Amino acid sequence: MSTLAALSALGSPTFWVSLFTLIGVYAAVTMLLNVEAGWGGMWDLGIVGLLAIGSYTYTIVTNPPGSFDVVYAPGWPVWAGILAAMATTGIVAFLVGLPALRARREYFLIITFAFAEVFRQLAINLRDLTQGTVGFNSVARPFESFFERDALRAVLLVVTWGAVLLVYALTRRISRSGYGRALRAMRDNEPVALSLGIRVSRLRLQTFVLVGVAVGGVAPLYMWWLRYANPSVFEPQFTFTAWTALVLGGIASRFGAVLGVAVLLLFTELVELIDVPLEFRNVLVAVHPLAIGLLLVLVLRFRPEGLLSERRTFGARARQQTALDRAGAALYRYFVLGLGAKARTR
Amino acid sequence: MSAPPSNGRPLLSTRGLHKAFGGNVAVDDVSLDLHPDRITALIGPNGAGKTTLFNIITGYERADAGEITFDGRPVSGLAPWDISRRGVVRTFQTPVGFPTMTVWESLQVAGASHAVLTGMLTSRGRRETDELSRRAEEILENLGLAQLLDTPTDELAAGDRKLAELARQLMARPRLLLLDEPAAGVNPGAISRLSELIRDVHRSGIALMIIDHNLSFVLDVADYVHTMANGRIIAEGTPDETAANPLVRQVYMGADT
Secondary structure, eight states, X not given: OHHHHHHHHHHOHHHHHHHHHHHHHHHHHHHHHIIIIIITOOOOSOHHHHHHHHHHHHHHHHSOTTSXXXXXXXXXXXXXXXXXXXXXXXXXXXXXXHHHTTSOHHHHHHHHHHHHHHHXXXXXXXXXXXXXXXXXXXXOOTTTTTSOHHHHHHHHHHHHHHHHHHXXXXXXXXXXXXXXXXXXXXXXXXHHHHHTTOOHHHHHHHHHHHHHHHHHHHHHHHHHHXXXXXXGGGSTHHHHHHHHHHHHHOTTSSSXXXXXXXXXXXXXXXXXTOOOOGGGHHHHHHHHHXXXXXXXXXXXXXXXXXXXXXXXXXXXXXXXXXXXXHHHHHHHIIIIIHHHHHXXXX | OOOOOOOSOOSEEEEEEXXXXXXXXXXXXXXXXXXXXXXXXXXXXXXXXXXHHHHHHTTSSOOSEEEEXXXXXXXXXXXHHHHHHTTEEEOOXXXXXXXXXXXXXXXXXXXXXXXXXHHTTSHXXXXXXXXXXXXXXXXXXXXXXXXXXXXXXXXXXXXXXXXXXXXXXXXXXXXXXXEESTTTTOOGGXXXXXXXXXXXXXXXXXXXXXXXXXXXHHHHHOSEEEEEETTEEXXXXXXXXHHHOHHHHHHHHTTTO
């Protein structure tokens, strides 16, 4: 029986569509974590807190009026929900960052971890707004009226990976800009960064807010994949998975976050599908974290910097422009700066 | 050798600077004027308060009392990044720099626009990157480091690391450069070359103040020398006057027994 179940899961497109959508969501969040933690040296252990703020904001403002027993359900369209999620998450990141960024390294880590838990407790206790532990059992998704169930899943997979590409383009641009170098400089050596005129404290806060806004933009994708929201999906496990993937893929590299997430989630999902007799099922569940730990140990034993590394991402290549860079720069100049120029002349 | 004329307004002045760590007085009533037209040195035995004075001038430590003016404006109590942007740039005793970056990359950090986040999104930022790249190559060329462009900072030899640090801090466009022990760890054979480079930097219009232990190096490169001991300036004058000063000889030769 279980053999059949496992095989049919592997053969079903729904399984893969769902898995790769989730990989996309995690990849986007992990790339953003890398900007903050990998390059900026801010060890944020509360990234799921920002994701929770974004997810709840999106879900609450897009809920159709009267659909749930809550005080606020304005029924905004999806795009407005996304913007609201980004704005709220950005503001919350600013308010959290203001005190938290005064602390360094492990203290910052503890504070961000605590804030994420505070947000989860708020979601549990602000019942009039969030329905407490019950949460919401449906979430507004885009294109719902255009596609039937399976097709919509495939469309959302494409949308998710479009967002992944966008986040990757953003991080690529950061890594090649003075901003990205200033981040790595303040991480490597704060006194020297200061001596070069880098306003370290403001740069930290700017980065924390930038990452917050972007995580707010990713949060709706998570909601579309999950199709429900309750406090249990914002437990610290999400943050730990993103961090494990980041270390696995190569912290402070550029593509490592995506690779690490793909390897980690494919690995854990396939371990789930291992065919064991029912009576050993609970043993497998217990061994699951152990298997992830083993994977991490093996990768770090043979590639201490992760599958990809900062040195290979930057190093001598930092000075060269690849064809991809030139193409990206041309597109950027044409669309973004071109539009800006038009707007100015008008 | 007589000191070049030092008339005109000093670029940097300190008045009555005082700093104590607990009961330990590190800087005691230090008043000095730094004129841009001569290379100024600050010498003194270990623990004399030289680096603490640098830290105070560049904003890394806050003085308990006293005033600092740079180019006629008070700069006491400003943050290090602010002082750097006004043109007072320092080097560090241990040239660790940015270990994960290549020499070229760390020079790019130094020259980047201060509006880093918005610079990323505008064409100004992009033009600036191209200009910085040219300037970095020029500076490295002048210091004889052109072949080390792509070397990671943590793989440099000690002497090259010092020069790479000098190159990086020059990218920040200093008007006054404070060099904290530039000759430490530099191979004795390369010291005369270092003196030459430091004079070149000064000739290019950058005011200089140097701390070093190596007396012969300092007396060779500097035009004017302040001697510190126990937090106080105990002597100042030309290198010749300094070398002949019995007080200086006393603190250096330990002749106080």
